[in-house]
Amino acid sequence: MSTAPRSLTDRPTLWPWLLLTPLALYLAIFFLVPLAQVAWMSVSEPTPGFGNYADALTGTLFRKVMLNTFFTAALVAFCCLLVGYPLAWLMTKTTPARATAILLLITMSFWTSFLVRTYAWMVLLGRNGPVAWAIEALGYGEPPQMLFTRFASTLAMVHILAPYMIMNIYSVMTKIDPALIRSAESMGARGGSLMRHVYLPLTAPGIANGAVLVFVICLGFYVTPVLLGSPREQMAAGLIGRQIEEFLAFGPGSAMAMILLAVTLVILAVYHRRFGLDRLYG
Amino acid sequence: MxxxxxxxxxxxxxxxxxxxxxxxxxxxxxxxxxxxxxxxxxxxxxxxxxxxxxxxxxxxxxxxxxxxxxxxxxxxxxxxxxxxxxxxxxxxxxxxxxxxxxxxxxxxxxxxxxxxxxxxxxxxxxxxxxxxxFATVLAWRTDTDWQETPQSWADFWDVDRFPGTRSLQRYPARIIPLALLADGVAPQDLYPLDIDRAFAKLDEIKAHITVWWTAGAQSAQILRDGEVDMIGIWHGNYFAAEDEGAPVAMTWNQAEIExxxxxxxxxxxxxxxxxxxxxxxxxxxxxxxxxxxxxxxxxxxxxxxxxxxxxxxxMPTAPDTYPQTFEQDMLNFGADPEEVSMRFEEWLAS
Missing domain, CATH: 3.40.190.10 (Periplasmic binding protein-like II)
Incomplete structure (x- = not known):
């Protein structure tokens, strides 16, 4: 089938693979080896066997925290979609200059340290913060407890992760052929119908990519839920950290980390079957 | 080189x-x-x-x-x-x-x-x-509507007389003795600790503790910013908040020395x-x-x-202060501290 000259496409060459070696070495040394160590610790400490896994899977605390972790990640991904989709749409509709300005504002939050952003929310949502002050000034009475609740940690995580969602959706939206929309309109599709049957399906890959990225990154969140959330809604990373930090339970902590990794991989595999992981790379 | x-x-x-x-x-x-x-x-x-x-x-x-x-x-x-x-x-x-x-x-x-x-x-x-x-002391905001000032850990637990939010350290070995004192145990009878009794007492206050602090600086910050009305805090961090001019007060009574x-x-x-x-x-x-x-x-x-x-x-060991305080006795803890910590973590999440 191919009409391209054989020499350009099929010439066996090692060059691309050689270029990959620095990255491969880096990953092997700083990711695969430590990961293997964690896997080894999970079955060797304190005693050899799968006792750590059995304990983790039967323990109520771990199960509760895992459920909460996946629930929170899904909630954050959903909220990111709610705020991200309209914003991405706005960027495609406005002038290029304004779209660039919006993009700049969104990426700017990446330049600010993670911790600083988390502390900023502590100030904003505090009992004597501007939000509480505004609620009282507007006559809504005693402001509710906002800090140290699920509301605060979810809000902060959405703030941190929304750019991933927005940029994924935006990149898909800009590639939509305007002719498709025009033809749909010429055939009588209007408003909600156009959205439901044409625009939404066309942007679905962006939504799926953004959601998976936000979901997976959120699974590993540590600092934000600890500082802003309630102890009743712990995330897995925090629990694993405490296992190591407080109980020196390297084995059980490693087992929990491996379970979290395994569940994450299962979710990615399901996603891959449905949408194809390769789409994550645009 | x-x-x-x-x-x-x-x-x-x-x-x-x-x-x-x-x-x-x-x-x-x-x-x-x-x-x-x-x-x-x-x-x-x-x-x-x-x-x-x-x-x-x-x-x-x-x-x-x-x-x-x-x-x-x-x-x-x-x-x-x-x-x-x-x-x-x-x-x-x-x-x-x-x-x-x-x-x-x-x-x-x-x-x-x-x-x-x-x-x-x-x-x-x-x-x-x-x-x-160093000591874990009882401290509070002075800009509340309370008619009295808190005097003991029993007052920390008394949410009717002292309504408001509270904070304690996320560290059961320091918290459990405070719960027992609040429940009426005399300081000299604390150790070995009655863990079950302590958890029962902690149940009473759990809903009022909006944040369990994990770092000294954090405890000073939430007291200074008025995030909580009453707190069990290390005395050094308390004085840091006081020196910054925050409307706060503390008592050495029942301070826990470590x-x-x-x-x-x-x-x-x-x-x-x-x-x-x-x-x-x-x-x-x-x-x-x-x-x-x-x-x-x-x-x-x-x-x-x-x-x-x-x-x-x-200083918590000053001659006038020391008699009001009590000391931790880890060698006479009364349970495996690690098991207690695990139980505490599960209790927190429930």
Whole structure:
């Protein structure tokens, strides 16, 4: 089938693979080896066997925290979609200059340290913060407890992760052929119908990519839920950290980390079957 | 190479930077551990940060460097896990750290501490040299509508007379005695602790504790910013909030005193310098300066001769204060502290 000259496409060459070696070495040394160590610790400490896994899977605390972790990640991904989709749409509709300005504002939050952003929310949502002050000034009475609740940690995580969602959706939206929309309109599709049957399906890959990225990154969140959330809604990373930090339970902590990794991989595999992981790379 | 790299901060060959993964050049970092082992003119001390670090720098680290030529660098935060990990891996991030009464028993049982000789009589405990005493005290905001002032942990639990939000440390070994005191147990009858009774009492207050603090600076911040109305807080952090002008007050009544000890990490390559530092830090004059600045109580009685009377009212071990307080008794805890911690974590999440 191919009409391209054989020499350009099929010439066996090692060059691309050689270029990959620095990255491969880096990953092997700083990711695969430590990961293997964690896997080894999970079955060797304190005693050899799968006792750590059995304990983790039967323990109520771990199960509760895992459920909460996946629930929170899904909630954050959903909220990111709610705020991200309209914003991405706005960027495609406005002038290029304004779209660039919006993009700049969104990426700017990446330049600010993670911790600083988390502390900023502590100030904003505090009992004597501007939000509480505004609620009282507007006559809504005693402001509710906002800090140290699920509301605060979810809000902060959405703030941190929304750019991933927005940029994924935006990149898909800009590639939509305007002719498709025009033809749909010429055939009588209007408003909600156009959205439901044409625009939404066309942007679905962006939504799926953004959601998976936000979901997976959120699974590993540590600092934000600890500082802003309630102890009743712990995330897995925090629990694993405490296992190591407080109980020196390297084995059980490693087992929990491996379970979290395994569940994450299962979710990615399901996603891959449905949408194809390769789409994550645009 | 060493001469060159010492002048160049970026390429300074330390195993810390190697561990932190921030070394700019991989090759330089990879060769670092052997270089770092050979040098004995730097001692790495695990830092508690905040007022502790300021007082330790001025009164312990700098004079020690002047006297011995050994420079002290600090590593934070204080991490029990790191202490254990260093002994496991043989890669040392710090040579010396200080531990509270609860952690030192655990650390010594786990074989993480080097055996040391007492540097003053009766000061050695579980391979740690007694440094200073600090206290968990009851503190509150004075800008509430309360008709009375809280006097005891029973008042901390009394949400009818003292409505408002509360905070305690996320550290059951320090919290459980407070719950028992609130439940009417006399201080002298606390140990061994009745764990079940304590958890039952904690159930009563759980809904009113909006945040369980995990770092000293955090506890000062939430009190200063009015995030909570009442808090169990380390006295050093309380005074930091008070000195910043926050409308706060505290009582020494039923303050929980805990002793802190200097320890040397097991098998550290910097052994001599580490032991020299522990001896220096627990000797009378440097310790006196340290506790005076940070308001701690000196555990080496010889230090008291160098402490001005004016500095004493803020110390938990001052003659007028000490009788109102009680001390932790970790050797007589009454349960496996680790099991209690696990139970506490599950209780928190439920």
């Amino acid at each position: 060493t001469a060159f790299t010492k002048r160049n901060g970026l390429l300074r060959p330390t195993r810390r930077r190697f561990l932190q993964g921030t070394a700019a050049a991989g090759a330089a970092a990879l060769s670092a551990p052997s270089i770092a082992r050979a040098q004995s003119d730097v001692l790495y001390v695990n830092s508690w940060g905040g007022p502790w670090l300021e007082a330790a720098t001025a009164n312990l680290f700098e004079p020690f460097a002047e006297q011995t030529g050994i420079r002290v660098e600090t590593v934070s935060p204080v991490s029990f896990a790191k202490l254990a990990a260093q002994v496991r891996t043989g890669v040392y991030e710090f040579d010396v750290t200080s531990l509270g009464g609860g952690d030192i028993v655990r650390a010594n049982q786990a074989g993480l501490l080097e055996e040391i000789e007492p540097t003053y009589p009766d000061g050695l405990f579980e391979n740690g040299m007694g440094s200073h005493a 002793r802190a000890y200097w320890v040397v990490a097991k098998d550290t390559p910097n052994m001599e310098a580490a032991k020299a530092f522990v001896e220096f830090a627990t000797s009378a004059e440097p310790l006196a300066g340290f506790v005076t600045q940070a308001n701690y109580g000196a555990l080496n009685p010889a230090a008291n001769a160098f402490i001005a009377d004016a500095a004493k009212p803020r």
